[in-house]
Amino acid sequence: MGPLGISGEIGEAAATALRLLASADPELLGIVALSLQVSLAATALAALLALPLGALLALARFPGRGALVLLVNAGMGLPPVVVGLLVYLLLSRSGPLGEYGLLFTPTAMVIAQTILVTPIVAALSRQAVTDLLEDYREHLASLGLRPLAAVPVLLVDARFRLATACLAGFGRAAAEVGAILIVGGNIRGHTRTMTTAIALETSKGALAQALALGFVLLLVVLSVNLAAAGLQRVARRLEG
Amino acid sequence: MIGRLAAADGAEPAPLLPLEVEGLVVEAGGARLLDGLAFTLRPQRCTVILGPNGAGKSLLLRVLHGLVPPARGTLRWSEPDPTLRRLAQAFLFQKPVLLRRSVRGDLAVALSARGVPRRQRRARIEEALALVGLDGFAGRAARSLSGGEQQRLALARAWALRPQLLLADEPTASLDPAATRAVEAILRDLRARGVTVVMSTHDLGQARRLADEVLFLHAGRLLECAPADRFFARPVSAEARAFLAGELPG
Numbered sequence: 001m002g003p004l005g006i007s008g009e010i011g012e013a014a015a016t017a018l019r020l021l022a023s024a025d026p027e028l029l030g031i032v033a034l035s036l037q038v039s040l041a042a043t044a045l046a047a048l049l050a051l052p053l054g055a056l057l058a059l060a061r062f063p064g065r066g067a068l069v070l071l072v073n074a075g076m077g078l079p080p081v082v083v084g085l086l087v088y089l090l091l092s093r094s095g096p097l098g099e100y101g102l103l104f105t106p107t108a109m110v111i112a113q114t115i116l117v118t119p120i121v122a123a124l125s126r127q128a129v130t131d132l133l134e135d136y137r138e139h140l141a142s143l144g145l146r147p148l149a150a151v152p153v154l155l156v157d158a159r160f161r162l163a164t165a166c167l168a169g170f171g172r173a174a175a176e177v178g179a180i181l182i183v184g185g186n187i188r189g190h191t192r193t194m195t196t197a198i199a200l201e202t203s204k205g206a207l208a209q210a211l212a213l214g215f216v217l218l219l220v221v222l223s224v225n226l227a228a229a230g231l232q233r234v235a236r237r238l239e240g
Numbered sequence: 241m242i243g244r245l246a247a248a249d250g251a252e253p254a255p256l257l258p259l260e261v262e263g264l265v266v267e268a269g270g271a272r273l274l275d276g277l278a279f280t281l282r283p284q285r286c287t288v289i290l291g292p293n294g295a296g297k298s299l300l301l302r303v304l305h306g307l308v309p310p311a312r313g314t315l316r317w318s319e320p321d322p323t324l325r326r327l328a329q330a331f332l333f334q335k336p337v338l339l340r341r342s343v344r345g346d347l348a349v350a351l352s353a354r355g356v357p358r359r360q361r362r363a364r365i366e367e368a369l370a371l372v373g374l375d376g377f378a379g380r381a382a383r384s385l386s387g388g389e390q391q392r393l394a395l396a397r398a399w400a401l402r403p404q405l406l407l408a409d410e411p412t413a414s415l416d417p418a419a420t421r422a423v424e425a426i427l428r429d430l431r432a433r434g435v436t437v438v439m440s441t442h443d444l445g446q447a448r449r450l451a452d453e454v455l456f457l458h459a460g461r462l463l464e465c466a467p468a469d470r471f472f473a474r475p476v477s478a479e480a481r482a483f484l485a486g487e488l489p490g
Contacts, residue, residue, distance in 0.1 A: 139337035141307055143353040144326050153349055157340040236381075 013211030020212055021219075027189070031213075032220060035193040038106055038180065039173035042113030043121075047166050050118045054125030054165075055155060058133060059147040069126065075119025080112075084182030087112040091183065104185040109193070112179040117169035124165035128158045160232060167228055174221050194220070256319045256328040256404045257283035257436055259304075264313035266299060266460075273299055275460040277313070281438065283404070286431050288447045288468070289440040291457035292488040297440035298334075300457065301407045304438065305331050327354060330398035332408035332439075336390045338382040343374065343393060346382045350397050368400040369393075372426050388419025395426045399435075406430060408439035412446065424450060444484065448472060456480045458488075 020028050057069055089095050091103040091111075102108045132154055133140075133147065140150045155162065177195035184191035186200060194217040201210035264277040274296045281287060281304075289297045302308040304315070306326060319325050339346045347365045356364065369375050372392040377385070385393060391411060398406055408427070412420040420443075427450060431437050441447055447454065447468070454471040456464035456479075463477040475481045482488050 136337060136339070138302075138307060138331075138333065140353075142305060142329075142331040143350055144323070145353045153339070 009207060009211065013208045014215055016208050016212035017215035017219075021216065028213075028216070030189065031192055031194055031197055032216065034106060034191070035174065035195070035217070036220065036224075038109045038193060039113060039170055041110045042117055042173045043166055043170040045110065045114045046117035046121050046169055049114075050121035050165075050169075051125050051155065051162060053118075053122045055129050055151050057122070057126040058129035059151065059154075072119050072122045072126070076123050078116055078119065080116060080176040080178030081182065083115050084112055084179035087115065087179065087183045103183060104187060104191060106184070106191060108183040109180040109191060112183045113173040113176065116176060116179060117173050120172055121165045121169040124168060125158070125162050128161035128165065129154050132158050159235070163228060163232060167225060170224060171221060174217070174224075253328055253404065254319050254324065255283065256317060256325060257281055258318055260314075260316040262314045262316070264303065264315070265311045266296075266303060266308060267311045273460050274303070274310075277462045279455060279462060279465045281436070282453075283436045284434060285452040286427070286437040286439070286450050287453045287455060288451035289438065289455045289457060290442075290444075290447055290483065291440075292483060293442070294459070295457040296460045297457055298409050300455075301331070301409050301438065301440060305329055305407050307331075328404040330401045330403035330406050332391075332394055332398055332406065332411045334410040334413050336394035338385075338390055338393065341382060342378065343369070343380050343382050343385070344378040346393070347397050347400055351400060354401055356401075364400045368396040371399055371429065372396040373422070386419075388415050388422060391415060391419065391423055392426065395423065395430070399430060403435060405436045405438065408437065410440050410442065412441070412443065420446070456483070458483075 053072070057065065057072065087108060088103065090097050091100070091108050092098055093103075102111070133150075136150070136154070136157075137147075140147065140153070145153070175195065177199050180191070180193060181196050181199060184193070184196065186192050186196040192200075194213055198210045198213045198217070201207075201213065259281040261281070262278050264274055265272060266274040277300070289300060291297055299308060303310055306322065317325055319328065339349055341349070344365055347368065348361055351361045351364060352358075365378065366375070369378060372395050374389065374392055374396060377389070377393075382390070382393060395411075406427075411427070412423050415423065424446065427437055427439070437450075439450070451468035451471075454464065454466055454468050455462060456466075456471065456475075456477070458477070458479040464471055464475065464480050466476075471480070472484070475484055479488065
């Protein structure tokens, strides 16, 4: 396909994307809603685990801390298909958690994405708290606050970088396809998300449809980031 | 909160000073950074630590505040309890460390860490900001203030903690002359309110304006410990004479 062909495809896809959105196609809206639901839930769960973990890794000194930091940093590069496969093995009928019947449900997708997002948020928040502590260390010591007692102060003061860490995690979740394809199964109306739908349309050769979904996905991610930026502006204004 | 110091509510604190220092040695990486210091710190004065760069001025202040442990020597404080000693001190850094919060929020964290009850904090904050001429700044972001305003805020925070001893490390080193005068006026004010001030400076004019006593450090050794008038009129050591003549790097 020549350059003209590509731009033709892109133009057609953009038009299709707008048409799909304008028509408020219920199937598309369902796919968008499920994608958002799964990725936001996974990001929220990951944040609950990773923010305290990141603070702990920045502040506490214990044997094996260096190895754990290395592990968490390396975890940012976890291949989604591998995570999907491991969660699949855990949740499949013969697996240790098979009795709960979670395979091919949105819950399974949330579990897989939480595993993918947690190391990203933990590693970035550890670095954010470490940098802040460098700046605050003597002042906190002068006030008589030991580092662990200062966790609330540090988490509040690192809030903007922590928010960015969560956004990076959300970006990872919203963009990945390997894990949720394996544990969700891409079942129409049940576990089909934007990325799995894009993979399906591409494999069917419906490239315009796939690209259109791609545009919608980009729009959704952009909207979430815009909303977060707006919230940060409001927060900065409120703090004076 | 774990590690928070409990402040005796309304009780008259025991005196922190005098402090008798004997044979104080601080080492790092095989080098002796403070070498056998001995002096007495008496209350209700302004003691200025003078000396060229690298003499150990900042380090001595940090040792006094408990931020750096000495390798050898004794610091005999009038107050034996280290927790209560910390409560009776405040530290002013050359570059103020301000939190990423509002002016009010920054002061509130300090008061909370020192165990000042919530109901007393607002009044303390307002009074401290008024003392340094920052009334009306409570809602501003602390880090958006100018350099001089930031150091005044750090002074307000120090005063809000009601210290007996204020340790100040080159508090005006990065300020313009007007901001320097403002900080000096506040230091004199705190001194008049009974706060003992120990500060380092490389500004001889400032030392003449503020000092009751001078500690002159050179290469980690205490060469002079004298009333300011005597030190400036008749320095004993050759190093101090050279320093006063501007022949040693400030």
